[in-house]
Structures are given as structure tokens and as C-alpha cells.
Amino acid sequence: MPTRRTKISADSQITEATSYGPPAAGSVKSAGRVLRILEFFDEIQRDARVAEVAERLAFPQSSTSILLNCLVELGYMDYLPESRSFLPSPRVTLLGTWLDKGPVRNGSLIRMLEELSHKTGDTVIIAARSGIFAQYIHVLQARSAMRFHVPPGSRRLVVWSATGFSLLTPCSDREIRGLCTRTNAEAALGIPRIDINQVVENVGRTRRDGYFFSAGLVTPGAGSIAIPLPEGIDGWNRALAVAVSGPLQDMTRRRAEIVALLNDVVQRYLRPAPSA
Numbered sequence: 001m002p003t004r005r006t007k008i009s010a011d012s013q014i015t016e017a018t019s020y021g022p023p024a025a026g027s028v029k030s031a032g033r034v035l036r037i038l039e040f041f042d043e044i045q046r047d048a049r050v051a052e053v054a055e056r057l058a059f060p061q062s063s064t065s066i067l068l069n070c071l072v073e074l075g076y077m078d079y080l081p082e083s084r085s086f087l088p089s090p091r092v093t094l095l096g097t098w099l100d101k102g103p104v105r106n107g108s109l110i111r112m113l114e115e116l117s118h119k120t121g122d123t124v125i126i127a128a129r130s131g132i133f134a135q136y137i138h139v140l141q142a143r144s145a146m147r148f149h150v151p152p153g154s155r156r157l158v159v160w161s162a163t164g165f166s167l168l169t170p171c172s173d174r175e176i177r178g179l180c181t182r183t184n185a186e187a188a189l190g191i192p193r194i195d196i197n198q199v200v201e202n203v204g205r206t207r208r209d210g211y212f213f214s215a216g217l218v219t220p221g222a223g224s225i226a227i228p229l230p231e232g233i234d235g236w237n238r239a240l241a242v243a244v245s246g247p248l249q250d251m252t253r254r255r256a257e258i259v260a261l262l263n264d265v266v267q268r269y270l271r272p273a274p275s276a
Contacts, residue, residue, distance in 0.1 A: 033059060034067055038076075038088065039152045043139065047080055047087040103233055103270050112269035113140055113242070119261060120254075122246035123150050127163035127226070129239055130155065132183045134164040142246060148222050150245065157191075159183050159199045162214035162226035165206045166241035169228045173200050211259050216248055223251030227262050230270050242266070 036057055041048065054064040068086050071077035078089045103109040109126070116124045117140040126138040133155040141149060158164035159180050168176055180196040187194075206212040206228070214224040226243035233240050244258050245251070251258070 030067065033057070033063070034071065036153070037064075037067060037071070038092065041086075041088050043141065043152055047083060047085040049083075049085045053086070108269045109233065112265045113138065115265055115269075116140075116242070116244060116261065117143070120244050120246075120258060122244050122251075122258075123148065125150065125163065125224075125226075125243045125245060127156075127167065127241045127243065129158055129164075129167045132158055132179065132186055134158045134161050134167055134241070136163075144246075148219060148245065148247075156218055157183060157187065157194070159194050161218050162212045162224040163241045163243050165199075165202045165212045166226040166228040166243075167239045168203045169207050170231075170239060171203070173203075176200055176203055211262065213251075213255060215252065221248050222246070223248040225251065225255065225258050225262065227259075227266065229266065233270065 037053060040053060040057055050061060050065045050068060053059070053068065054061040057064070068077060069079075072079050072086070075091045076089055077092075078087045079085075080087060103112075113124050113126065121142060121144050123142040124140040125136050127134045128137050129135070134157070136150060136152055136154045136156075139150050139152045139154075141147070156164060158167055159176070160183075168179075171179075176199060177196050180194050180199050184193050202212065211225055211227040214222075214226070216222060218224075222245060224243050224245040226241050229240040229242055231237055231239075242262065244262065
């Protein structure tokens, strides 16, 4: 069956084409840049000029300007003449709302993340599973001077990360072993083979304790504490996890405090109150 794709051309016009094969490399590149632009605004949460967007994302300024103006024409971006800057439009706000009728739509999840960010000062992450990866779908950056910058969209192996172990808690040991085998087969060259028994043990510990503490497991010198979120957060029963990350020494010292805070905010924001 032919597939339809949308291509952003050099003159900012949108053209539709029919393709019987994979999309052209330029189309894939443009689509990826559009998504990274939207994620950039989600991170900074304010308007920005072309030069800032291009510099932060390491894009050519000319193509960044074309993409931003194209998004304005499509209604996904507003141009603010007084500051010569761009800001995502309300149309972006409405994207994906049909996927959820719960904590994402009513704002509970975001309020929970903001409280975690305010009380810890550390990086706060929401992760979802994407194949063999745990992907960071929303990130609030740490506010302290000593911090690790974690871009939204970052990926970690689901079988070898704190968020990954939390995402795997609903899975059977057989599923986890199969995923480890797949990861060892598909992971990039140079990545050490995953110890399947250790992964099963780590997921079991996460089920038992309700959280997993990563002491430099992925990034040397960084610590991360992750817990699984209740089922049905996005309305489609897909697993999600929340994590707080920061310098390892600080995370080790505040481990019990952060675990207690994570459990408290999840209970208050995401678990329904018992009926009378």
C-alpha cells in the first residue's frame, strides 16, 4: 500500500507526495528537526528567536527560520513581531489530548513533576518504553549549578537503567529475559553484553522496594531514583516511570528523603481518592 508523507520544501511550502518506499533522507531530517524544535520550546517554556533555537539545537539558522515560519503557516507556532520571536500556538496544546482523560489532560501529572522539581532542585524525568529503550518523554532540568543536563527524548536501555527497571515491573521474568536477549542482539557495538540474571534481580528488587536507585549505572557520577507510576496514566495502560536524578553523592545522601517524596506526590496526584 502506498503511504502519504509531508515534505517541507526549501521555499517553505508544504507539498504532499505518494511514496512506495522509505521516505527521503531530507524529509526524515526535517521531520526530526520539527519535533526537536517543539521539544526545545517545551523545555524552555517561553518564546525564542530564530538565532537562539538554531544555536541551542545546532541547526543551520536558515533552515531553522524556514521550519519556524512553516510551523506558523500551519498554525502550530505564533510569531511575535514586537520581539521577533516564536512561541508554540494553542494548537500544539491540543495535540494528543484525545489519548488521555486522566492525569495528563487535567494537569495532575505536570503539577506533580513541578512539585518534585521545586522540592528537590534536581532533574525530574518521565520515561516510557520504546522498544529496547526507556525514552525520556518529559524532562524538567535541575536548577542547581552542579547538574547534569538531560535533553528530552534521551534514551537509555530499558534493561539497564533505573527508569527501565521501573517500566519492566509489570512484565514476567520470561518477558524480561527475552528482552535482554533482544537487547544483546540489537544494541550498538561497544556496549557490554547485558547480564540477564542481574536484570531479573534488579527488576525484582524494584517490585519489592517500590523504587530503584541507580548509582552511576548509566552516567558516571550521576545517581537516579525511579519508581513506576500507576497503570492507566495516559489512558492506554502503557507503563510510565518517574525519576529524580542528580550528582551521585547528593542523591546517595538524600535517598530516603527523595523516595518518600516520590511516593507522597504519586499518592496525592495520581492515585484516586477512595470512595466514601
